[in-house]
Amino acid sequence: MKKTPKVLATAADLDARRACINTETKDKIFMCAGGGCIASGAMAVKTALLAELKKHKLDKTVSIVETGCMGPCSGGPILLMGRDNVYYQHVAVTDAAEIVEKHLLKGEIVERLTWKEGPKQKSVPVQSDIPFFKRQTKIVLRNCGIVDPNSLDDTIGRNGYQALSKMLTSMTPDAVIEEVKKSGLRGRGGAGFPTHIKWAAARQSPGDVKYVLCNADEGDPGAFMDRSVLEGDPHSVIEGMLIGGFAIGSSQGYVYVRAEYPLAVERLQRAIEMAREAGLLGQNILGSGYAFDLEIRKGSGAFVCGEETALMASIEGRRGEPRPRPPFPAQKGLWKKPTVLNNVETFANIPFIILNGGDAFASYGTAKSKGTKVFALAGAVNISGLVEVPVGTPLNDVVFDIAGGIKDGKSFKAAQIGGPSGGCIPAEYLKVPLDYESLNELGAIMGSGGLIVIDEDACMVDVARFFVDFVREESCGKCVPCREGTRRMLEILTRICNGQGEMADLERLSTLGNSIKSTSLCGLGQTAANPVLSTLRHFMDEYKAHILDKKCPAGKCTKLVTYDIDAEACVGCTACARRCPVACIAGVAKGIHVIDQKVCTRCGTCYNVCKFKAVRRNGKTK
Amino acid sequence: MVKTEKKCTCGGMAASDADNHARLAQVIEEYQHKPGALIPVLQIAQALFGYLPKDVLRTISEGLNEPYSRVFGVVTFYSFFSQVPRGKYVIRVCMGTACYVRGGQAVLAALEQELKISVGQTTPDRVFSLDVGRCFGACGLAPAVMVNDDVHQFVQPGQIKDILAQYRKPTA
Numbered sequence: 001m002k003k004t005p006k007v008l009a010t011a012a013d014l015d016a017r018r019a020c021i022n023t024e025t026k027d028k029i030f031m032c033a034g035g036g037c038i039a040s041g042a043m044a045v046k047t048a049l050l051a052e053l054k055k056h057k058l059d060k061t062v063s064i065v066e067t068g069c070m071g072p073c074s075g076g077p078i079l080l081m082g083r084d085n086v087y088y089q090h091v092a093v094t095d096a097a098e099i100v101e102k103h104l105l106k107g108e109i110v111e112r113l114t115w116k117e118g119p120k121q122k123s124v125p126v127q128s129d130i131p132f133f134k135r136q137t138k139i140v141l142r143n144c145g146i147v148d149p150n151s152l153d154d155t156i157g158r159n160g161y162q163a164l165s166k167m168l169t170s171m172t173p174d175a176v177i178e179e180v181k182k183s184g185l186r187g188r189g190g191a192g193f194p195t196h197i198k199w200a201a202a203r204q205s206p207g208d209v210k211y212v213l214c215n216a217d218e219g220d221p222g223a224f225m226d227r228s229v230l231e232g233d234p235h236s237v238i239e240g241m242l243i244g245g246f247a248i249g250s251s252q253g254y255v256y257v258r259a260e261y262p263l264a265v266e267r268l269q270r271a272i273e274m275a276r277e278a279g280l281l282g283q284n285i286l287g288s289g290y291a292f293d294l295e296i297r298k299g300s301g302a303f304v305c306g307e308e309t310a311l312m313a314s315i316e317g318r319r320g321e322p323r324p325r326p327p328f329p330a331q332k333g334l335w336k337k338p339t340v341l342n343n344v345e346t347f348a349n350i351p352f353i354i355l356n357g358g359d360a361f362a363s364y365g366t367a368k369s370k371g372t373k374v375f376a377l378a379g380a381v382n383i384s385g386l387v388e389v390p391v392g393t394p395l396n397d398v399v400f401d402i403a404g405g406i407k408d409g410k411s412f413k414a415a416q417i418g419g420p421s422g423g424c425i426p427a428e429y430l431k432v433p434l435d436y437e438s439l440n441e442l443g444a445i446m447g448s449g450g451l452i453v454i455d456e457d458a459c460m461v462d463v464a465r466f467f468v469d470f471v472r473e474e475s476c477g478k479c480v481p482c483r484e485g486t487r488r489m490l491e492i493l494t495r496i497c498n499g500q501g502e503m504a505d506l507e508r509l510s511t512l513g514n515s516i517k518s519t520s521l522c523g524l525g526q527t528a529a530n531p532v533l534s535t536l537r538h539f540m541d542e543y544k545a546h547i548l549d550k551k552c553p554a555g556k557c558t559k560l561v562t563y564d565i566d567a568e569a570c571v572g573c574t575a576c577a578r579r580c581p582v583a584c585i586a587g588v589a590k591g592i593h594v595i596d597q598k599v600c601t602r603c604g605t606c607y608n609v610c611k612f613k614a615v616r617r618n619g620k621t622k
Numbered sequence: 623m624v625k626t627e628k629k630c631t632c633g634g635m636a637a638s639d640a641d642n643h644a645r646l647a648q649v650i651e652e653y654q655h656k657p658g659a660l661i662p663v664l665q666i667a668q669a670l671f672g673y674l675p676k677d678v679l680r681t682i683s684e685g686l687n688e689p690y691s692r693v694f695g696v697v698t699f700y701s702f703f704s705q706v707p708r709g710k711y712v713i714r715v716c717m718g719t720a721c722y723v724r725g726g727q728a729v730l731a732a733l734e735q736e737l738k739i740s741v742g743q744t745t746p747d748r749v750f751s752l753d754v755g756r757c758f759g760a761c762g763l764a765p766a767v768m769v770n771d772d773v774h775q776f777v778q779p780g781q782i783k784d785i786l787a788q789y790r791k792p793t794a
Binding site: 035036038039040072073074076219220221222223224259260261262263297298299300301302303314315316317318319320321335376377378379380384385386416419450452454458463466467470474476 | 662664700721755763772
């Protein structure tokens with residue numbers, strides 16, 4: 001038997017260790033242990049499975065691998081049977097016995113737990129046949145859902161740290177930057193700035209001390225790509241940062257992670273320790289003389305710290321307030337030293353680019369935007385979770401072909417993309433390719449990848465108000481346009497939602513929005529008006545309905561909603577009258593009930609409790 | 623602040639407070655020469671004491687040789703730092719986009735009703751504090767509620783009582 005080197009002193013040691021790793025999946029059950037599936041009870045399922053394996057004396061041969069996010073979070077807990085790639089979802093503790101007895105012992109598929117596709121709910125047992133997986137292209141998520149993030153060997157077995165080894169044995173820093181340039185990789189944090197330009201600028205900046213920072217302060221509500229990468233494949237991020245450090249001449253990196261992501265912090269910390277023990281972080285990495293180490297810094301709940309200069313202020317131990325540029329971080333960044341800051345997803349792409357070449361990466365995507373993009377799908381879609389598609393894939397394909405369309409047979413109204421900095425794309429632009437330029441033209445942005453699908457039940461004015469309220473709360477207060485402007489915008493929007501708006505408010509919103517956009521200090525303020533401006537552009541009818549007709553078409557803005565009772569349908573069960581908090585419903589048992597509109601607070605309780613579809617909201621029943 | 627808060631009923635609290643101060647001194651010692659130590663030290667201190675009372679801030683200010691004004695400025699800037707005692711369990715109701723559009727508000731209202739406190743407050747027995755969160759990245763499971771580090775998914779207002787019960791009993 002070959003000897004497995006514990007400390008990898010040279011590139012040959014890494015090869016030797018890889019050669020010893022058994023990549024056979026036959027006797028493995030892969031279990032998604034992403035944050036979503038853990039919340040769905042995956043760990044209890046694991047305990048139950050282990051007990052069943054033991055009962056059937058399979059515990060010595062079959063093992064359960066805890067992986068990172070497999071993608072379809074709404075289907076959790078999820079299992080993938082290594083023997084035949086059969087995919088099980090919504091697995092409960094009580095299913096463990098059947099899975100072991102039927103699948104493992106008899107080789108039969110447990111149909112009721114398989115993926116169901118289409119209106120006829122046809123069973124699609126094998127993962128590679130499922131449209132959700134089949135239509136994706138995984139570069140960033142290449143290891144997510146396959147490797148155990150707590151096992152260094154799992155990653156090495158999937159070519160982990162191979163790009164590092166290739167770089168240290170055969171590449172110069174300039175060659176690394178050239179390869180990144182060839183790949184056409186653009187920053188995945190939102191702005192889409194070409195990565196190689198940042199790296200080259202930091203490399204050229206004079207100084208012995210330089211820093212590599214990873215922005216894992218994924219604050220956009222509706223985004224969980226970076227969390228999933230850190231939880232599912234932390235070594236790819238570490239490797240990407242090691243490569244970045246070599247390219248710019250840095251020996252110290254920091255990962256700035258949100259405090260809301262305890263599991264990501266835990267797994268990343270463990271991965272850093274494992275890499276250090278194996279000699280992949282620290283002095284003289286793989287015998288090359290290159291030294292690099294990493295430290296995690298946890299955020300403390302300030303959205304603005306996702307902005308690069310605010311993030312650096314926060315690492316320095318100060319209030320996370322942005323500062324004007326120039327000087328750019330590549331010249332004067334963390335502790336006034338040249339600094340490169342990239343997002344988690346950007347770094348996770350780097351090992352692929354170095355190992356397979358920039359051209360391989362550039363073969364995906366559009367003329368101006370290369371590679372793939374990870375999107376976090378949520379909202380009114382049938383399958384919410386994490387997907388990765390080539391840049392330029394039409395929105396339509398993502399929402400309908402991959403995510404299975406809109407929940408409960410409702411209709412697609414808009415896709416909110418890019419979080420509080422982004423905008424809403426209406427149904428007529430469903431064919432838009434998801435790339436930086438096309439989305440900008442529609443007043444949205446690619447952003448970090450949060451994609452929230454909105455159905456007919458949501459009010460677009462309310463959605464705009466939600467985001468403005470978010471940025472108002474999160475504005476650091478340093479510059480006036482953002483601090484005061486977002487507050488004024490919120491006041492106007494609240495007025496409109498309450499039925500007190502006037503047509504001149506629309507003009508005010510647009511003028512105010514555009515001035516906030518052009519005069520704010522940092523990206524937070526510069527994009528704060530996007531949700532308002534994009535809804536004004538695409539959903540003017542809804543604004544007008546609120547202002548002119550004093551109606552909220554979606555029935556969301558409570559002050560503009562009316563409830564009444566359909567005399568034909570009311571059976572006089574008294575449920576609504578008993579629950580009404582202001583006692584404004586008159587009627588006796590078995591008699592028709594009537595709502596007193598003058599007293600009604602429009603809380604909707606009657607609408608929700610009525611079992612006979614007699615209570616109507618804006619004239620419509622449930 | 624009400625004076626009786628300092629009187630504790632659990633007995634061992636006073637001793638553990640001294641332990642916490644000793645531990646804080648160690649942490650300051652350890653971090654003293656690290657650049658950018660203030661925020662990590664504040665995070666550890668908050669985890670030890672549950673909140674950041676004035677005397678703790680003063681110790682940190684002196685220990686790290688940072689002006690008190692700066693320490694105070696940092697504490698008030700970040701929403702995770704609290705200068706008032708918090709509950710044993712901090713409940714954060716996600717108000718991110720996905721949770722908002724899928725009924726997060728109704729869940730928050732149910733919690734407020736059940737705990738009889740509003741956002742930012744702590745129950746008199748100091749078991750629960752109620753906060754609003756900004757997206758936990760659990761959007762696929764909306765609406766989500768976090769109790770300390772546990773994420774609860776697809777929460778319906780009707781489940782609130784059961785969820786709280788899990789945390790109420792094992793205090794013994």
